[in-house]
Amino acid sequence: MGEANPQSVPRFFPTGYTATYPVQKGEIRPQFIQIPILIGAIISVGFALWDAYDAYNVCSDYGGDSIKCTVAAGSVFVFSLAIEGDEIVSIFRHGDELVEVPGRLYSTLKRLDIVEEIDQGLQKARFVNERFAHIFDDIAKHGDDAAKALDDLVRAGVSKEAVEEAVKHGATIKGVKEGIERFAKSTSSIKNSHGYTIVIERGNERYGLIHGWLRHVHGYEMDYKRETSFFPMGQEIVYYVNGQRKVMKLPKTIQSPEELYNEIVRLTRQYKDLLRPNMESRPGTIILTKPSNLPGITEITVVFKRRGSTYKLITFWPDSGSAVWVYKNGKWIRRP
Numbered sequence: 001m002g003e004a005n006p007q008s009v010p011r012f013f014p015t016g017y018t019a020t021y022p023v024q025k026g027e028i029r030p031q032f033i034q035i036p037i038l039i040g041a042i043i044s045v046g047f048a049l050w051d052a053y054d055a056y057n058v059c060s061d062y063g064g065d066s067i068k069c070t071v072a073a074g075s076v077f078v079f080s081l082a083i084e085g086d087e088i089v090s091i092f093r094h095g096d097e098l099v100e101v102p103g104r105l106y107s108t109l110k111r112l113d114i115v116e117e118i119d120q121g122l123q124k125a126r127f128v129n130e131r132f133a134h135i136f137d138d139i140a141k142h143g144d145d146a147a148k149a150l151d152d153l154v155r156a157g158v159s160k161e162a163v164e165e166a167v168k169h170g171a172t173i174k175g176v177k178e179g180i181e182r183f184a185k186s187t188s189s190i191k192n193s194h195g196y197t198i199v200i201e202r203g204n205e206r207y208g209l210i211h212g213w214l215r216h217v218h219g220y221e222m223d224y225k226r227e228t229s230f231f232p233m234g235q236e237i238v239y240y241v242n243g244q245r246k247v248m249k250l251p252k253t254i255q256s257p258e259e260l261y262n263e264i265v266r267l268t269r270q271y272k273d274l275l276r277p278n279m280e281s282r283p284g285t286i287i288l289t290k291p292s293n294l295p296g297i298t299e300i301t302v303v304f305k306r307r308g309s310t311y312k313l314i315t316f317w318p319d320s321g322s323a324v325w326v327y328k329n330g331k332w333i334r335r336p
Contacts, residue, residue: 253296296323
């Protein structure tokens with residue numbers, strides 16, 4: 001499944017994320033605890049500890065400090081509650097593997113439909129919704145920070161499908177959120193000399209600043225659109241050739257989201273008077289390809305759509321330059 005399966009579930013999360021539970025080694029193991037505590041845990045979570053015991057019996061290799069184990073085909077379902085030290089953990093079936101995450105993340109995963117439950121008599125099984133496999137992996141790896149970042153993105157109007165694609169192509173959920181916050185800013189409307197109002201909206205994955213960031217920084221829709229050109233920000237783009245995971249390291253000539261934002265606003269302001277009906281390539285649409293001030297980019301294309309007396313920024317992309325790479329028909333080409 002390529003990058004879909006995390007190599008481990010670390011007890012201390014990498015730099016850039018907050019540690020959410022202490023470093024400790026061990027394995028899932030049933031423990032004898034006081035009956036009131038056990039009953040409280042089972043009632044509050046709604047699952048039996050015996051499920052975890054069965055899961056323990058079929059796990060052959062925990063891979064160091066992770067609690068992930070390969071499951072023989074057709075053997076068992078995922079059993080959802082175990083106690084590791086003082087920590088309640090939730091265990092999920094993820095393809096042919098068992099993966100555990102801190103139990104406190106379960107409510108977020110369930111509420112956002114990242115995981116699913118199936119009743120099995122007195123027991124319940126928990127499965128990863130494979131439509132969001134990469135989101136799950138990021139949350140399993142980075143914990144509370146990733147879960148909160150996903151929550152914030154969904155509240156901001158970014159779909160889980162768009163986040164899944166960005167993470168599939170190499171981003172982290174937190175990285176997507178922070179980039180959008182820094183790039184997709186609210187911008188005052190602009191008036192031109194012809195009486196038209198130009199609006200640069202935050203938008204969502206379909207149009208506006210958020211669309212441009214997701215598509216031309218993180219590669220949203222690159223798998224099924226004819227071509228996607230990338231702003232050179234030093235990002236690593238994951239792609240797949242015959243099911244094999246590959247990574248394209250892009251150059252870094254744009255130093256920050258703010259630098260890219262300022263350039264899009266500059267182009268809009270500088271060429272605002274070109275936005276009028278007799279410049280439309282087709283009814284309501286104006287496409288401008290203009291010189292860029294960003295290093296490594298010669299030209300940037302910006303697209304506006306008119307409704308009444310208002311032109312709205314729809315999308316934008318780097319058109320050419322020594323640092324501009326394009327993913328086209330499954331291949332990378334440079335567009336100098």
